[in-house]
Each structure stands twice: as C-alpha cells, then as structure tokens.
Amino acid sequence: MFLGVVREKSILSQNHALADQHKKTLVVINRLSRIEGHVRAIKRMLKEGRPCPDVLIQLAAVKSAVRKAAQVVLEDHIESCLGQAAIKGTSDKNWHSLKEALDKYIS
C-alpha cells in the first residue's frame, strides 16, 4: 500500500501543472485504490458463499466511498478549476460543464 502511494506520487510529480492545480488529486486516487480493493474483497465474499446481507452491507460501503470520492473531486473543482476560470473570465463555460456533470451525478 505504502509503495503504491509513493508510485502514485511519482507519476503525479511528472505533471507539476496538474499537481499545482488540483490539490486533492492524490487523495482521490488513493480513495479509488481503496475502493478497488474493497470491490475485490466483495468478489472473494461471493466466491466463499458469504451471506447475502453481508455482501449488501459491503456494497453499501463501496457506494458511500464512491460518493465521498466524488465529493472530494467536486470540492477540488470548486477550489481550483472554478477559481482559476473566474480569474481568466471563462467561468460561464466552466459552470455550465459542472452543472451538466452534477445533473448526471445526482440523477
């Protein structure tokens, strides 16, 4: 896990512009790595014939983790991208694309 995080940091540090603009990209990537591991664990539960209610509870935890990852992406977007867009005077277009994404996320 630790080595994985170091590797992610190394990949991100190759793109300084990205790392500067989005402060929480690494946080989101690490959250997604944990979600991946969680999904793999649920597959193991199914193969072992674990009770359905236990599987449902774990799927609920994954759904909640995806929701939290999206929340971090959204916060980062508001703090970084939209702030920059407002400075550059291109915020109308950016707000529109965010609104579209939120419509799809919430529906």
Place this chain on the structure above:
Amino acid sequence: MFLGVVREKSILSQNHALADQHKKTLVVINRLSRIEGHVRAIKRMLKEGRPCPDVLIQLAAVKSAVRKAAQVVLEDHIESCLGQAAIKGTSDKNWHSLKEALDKYIS
C-alpha cells in the same frame, strides 16, 4: 476478459452447493469485475489531468453500477435464500438479517 470469466466459472463450479443456491453469483462477480476496471480507468483519467466534470460523470456511472449489482444480489437473495428459509421454517431470522442489511444499504 473472456479468460477471466472462464476462471470465475471454474472457481464457482468447485462449490456446487453455492452455484445451485445462488443463480446469479457469477453475474454479480462479473459486474464487480467491470466496476473494478471502471475505477482503474478513472484513476488513469485523474493522472492524465482530465476535466473534473468528466471524472464526476464516470464516478456517477460507477455508483449506478454498484447500485445495480446490489439489486441483483437482493433479487437473488429473495429468490434463493429466503425461498429456502421459508421451506425450512427459519424465515424470521433471515428476514431480520435482510432488513438490517437493507437499512444499512438505503441509509
């Protein structure tokens, strides 16, 4: 992908009782494999610095896929486990554990 599915089938066929009781276990495992791949693809999007609204849309798709996988688990549970439990006269306990799981899933 095809080899992966064959491998899952082989693992499941080692447990005939499980395969008989839950008709859709393989379907759920394959759905979870696709979710794993989707999450990996979103990590790549973040590393490539793709726009936040695009990432949000993909996270929405993952959330929806998790919800659908849970729906299949629930249908399978109702058709297989609860049906068996009703025959054996142990349905009260089973209904209680399903209710608990649903409470956690819906909240």
